[in-house]
Amino acid sequence: MANYTALIERAKQIQHFESDNQLAKRMGVSRSYISNWKNGHSNPDGFNTIILMELADVSAKEAMGMINRGYATVSSMVMTAGVSLALLASHPLWSSVYYVKFKMWAY
Numbered sequence: 001m002a003n004y005t006a007l008i009e010r011a012k013q014i015q016h017f018e019s020d021n022q023l024a025k026r027m028g029v030s031r032s033y034i035s036n037w038k039n040g041h042s043n044p045d046g047f048n049t050i051i052l053m054e055l056a057d058v059s060a061k062e063a064m065g066m067i068n069r070g071y072a073t074v075s076s077m078v079m080t081a082g083v084s085l086a087l088l089a090s091h092p093l094w095s096s097v098y099y100v101k102f103k104m105w106a107y
Contacts, residue, residue: 003038003040003067004037004038004040004043004044004052004067005038006066006067007052007053007056007058007063007066007067008020008023008034008037008038008052010056010057010058010066011023011052011055011056014055014056014057015055020034020035020038023055026055027048027051027052027055029048033048049063
């Protein structure tokens, strides 16, 4: 399982948080989630991974390097693709295109 310690610590440093509790409150999760992610007991979902990346001010590629200590695995590449698609889908231009191209055909 991946280790999110480096990404979490980077997010705390960039945001000037002194504790995991402050980060957890900012993300809207409990401190135990942060602890489990750092200890490798569980992984954050895609949404929380994106939030961590934004708080740490890193790209998807940098985040995957931090999580997997520089070693690319198939699962990390899939995760990178998923994060990239999620970021693309949240872009205002794509949302407009989606609405025009797909929603209009539904009527």
